[in-house]
Amino acid sequence: MNPSLxxxxxxxxxxxxxxxxxxxxxxxxxxALVFHRQYAEETQ
Structure with a gap:
């Protein structure tokens, strides 16, 4: 999935x-913001 999308x-x-x-x-x-940040960090 595209992160920006x-x-x-x-x-x-x-x-x-x-x-x-x-x-x-x-x-x-x-x-959602907290979850999104955690997800972004894990997928880097």
């Missing part, structure tokens, strides 16, 4: 969640 889809998903559930979206965004 994954990041793009992640941001889109977070954006959709933010529109429907702002507080939940922010929390999920933080979790």
């Amino acid at each position: 994954v990041e793009h889809h992640g941001k889109t998903l977070v954006g959709v969640i933010n529109l429907s559930m702002p507080k939940f979206g922010i929390e999920m965004g933080q979790v």
